Amino acid sequence: xxxxxxxxxxxxxxxxxxxxxxxxxxxxxxxxxxxxxxxxxxxxxxxxxxxxxxxxxxxxxxxxxxxxxxxxxxxxxxxxxxxxxxxxxxxxxxxxxxxxxxxxxxxxxxxxxxxxxxxxxxxxxxxxxxxxxxxxxxxxxxxxxxxxxxxxxxxxxxxxxxxxxxxxxxxxxxxxxxxxxxxxxxxxxxxxxxxxxxxxxxxxxxxxxxxxxxxxxxxxxxxxxxxxxxxxxxxxxxxxxxxxxxxxxxxxxxxxxxxxxxxxxxxxxxxxxxxxxxxxxxxxxxxxxxxx
Numbered sequence: 001x002x003x004x005x006x007x008x009x010x011x012x013x014x015x016x017x018x019x020x021x022x023x024x025x026x027x028x029x030x031x032x033x034x035x036x037x038x039x040x041x042x043x044x045x046x047x048x049x050x051x052x053x054x055x056x057x058x059x060x061x062x063x064x065x066x067x068x069x070x071x072x073x074x075x076x077x078x079x080x081x082x083x084x085x086x087x088x089x090x091x092x093x094x095x096x097x098x099x100x101x102x103x104x105x106x107x108x109x110x111x112x113x114x115x116x117x118x119x120x121x122x123x124x125x126x127x128x129x130x131x132x133x134x135x136x137x138x139x140x141x142x143x144x145x146x147x148x149x150x151x152x153x154x155x156x157x158x159x160x161x162x163x164x165x166x167x168x169x170x171x172x173x174x175x176x177x178x179x180x181x182x183x184x185x186x187x188x189x190x191x192x193x194x195x196x197x198x199x200x201x202x203x204x205x206x207x208x209x210x211x212x213x214x215x216x217x218x219x220x221x222x223x224x225x226x227x228x229x230x231x232x233x234x235x236x237x238x239x240x241x242x243x244x245x246x247x248x249x250x251x252x253x254x255x256x257x258x259x260x261x262x263x264x265x266x267x268x269x270x271x272x273x274x275x276x277x278x279x280x281x282x283x284x285x286x287x288x289x290x291x292x
Contacts (some may be wrong), residue, residue: 003162011208027102039193040227040246044097044237047074049147056139059239066244067213068189069265077101079129084127087141091122091150091188093181093219095138095261098246102130103152110154111277116196117180117261118154122147135218138217138239142188142265149187155180156218157195157261169249173202177262191272194262203251206279211270214242214262216250221258224286231284251281 026051042059051057056073063072070090077099084209085092094103095117100124103113103118109279110118114135120126122144128137162176176197183191191212198204198221216225222235226249227242234240242248244267266272 022157024128040243041147041225041232041234042239043157044074044138044239048076048136048250053078054083056083059138060118063241064102065192065213065265067211067265067267068142068143069138069140069213071078072215072241073137073139073141075128075137077128077135077137079130079132079134081130081134082127084125086125087120088123088125089144089146090141091120091144091186091190092126093117093119093140093142093193094128094228095096095140095193095263097136097138097142097217099133099135101135101137102129102131103127103154104129105152108152110152112154112156115157116154117157117193117259118152118169118184119150119181119193120152122150126152140263142186143268145268147187153181153185153245159259161195162195162197167202167280168200168206169207169274170205170278170280171203171249171251172205172280172282175202175204175239189266189268191257191266192262194264196260196262198250198252198258200252200255200257203266203281204249206247206268206277206281207274208245208247208277209242209248209264210245211267211272211274212264212274213244213266214264216240216242217261219259219261219265221256221260222254222255223260224248224281224284226281226284231281231286235288247277249281251284253282
């Protein structure tokens with residue numbers, strides 16, 4: 001792990017490539033013989049079963065972030081339910097998975113239907129109001145270190161707005177991706193919210209990020225997610241967490257498209273890169289049939 005990497009193409013998360021110079025790679029944790037992946041994958045229904053309606057419930061209670069990511073929570077609101085938050089010190093955002101919401105902040109408001117992504121003004125309280133059928137959201141909070149900025153905004157996840165290209169990170173097939181929000185939209189080190197669709201028989205190749213943590217949220221379809229050396233099948237409602245320097249990738253061996261959201265937060269003051277590991281994951285098979 002201490003050897004110098006030769007010059008090679010390094011893929012960054014904006015989809016561009018650049019020739020790298022010889023550099024020492026980030027120190028990776030020693031791979032265990034069996035990755036205890038259960039704390040890196042959860043399901044929103046399982047979290048909801050233990051939650052109190054209208055109260056945020058952590059998706060990963062033992063989250064030990066190396067970035068400025070502070071909250072990753074499920075929020076289920078009943079019909080016309082209301083949640084008021086005080087986000088001093090944080091930049092908040094939401095993934096709207098079902099239903100309809102109105103978010104009010106500083107005499108402004110946005111309103112929309114699922115699936116959608118919302119970002120809020122940093123360090124300012126806001127109010128979330130569900131529609132008549134209720135709403136299910138994932139709430140994200142990122143430490144701002146006292147920096148103000150951002151804006152209240154919403155964008156929808158729509159297949160017809162995705163640009164398509166060859167699969168990335170050494171994968172095969174086709175993928176459609178679009179930044180709903182990018183780095184310039186945030187006051188914190190929150191880096192992006194992406195909508196993505198991985199075509200049938202396509203893969204997002206094996207790779208890892210230094211100074212970046214990432215999560216995938218599956219909207220529809222199924223796939224085989226690899227975390228470390230463990231591969232597991234994921235489907236609608238599954239949420240995966242890829243911490244910095246953990247190798248990961250995603251393969252869709254099925255006939256239906258895999259529709260998901262990518263969320264990423266970087267380490268403040270650090271430049272992150274994405275390092276591909278030359279494995280399209282098509283030869284891997286799930287190593288665990290069931291999760292508890």
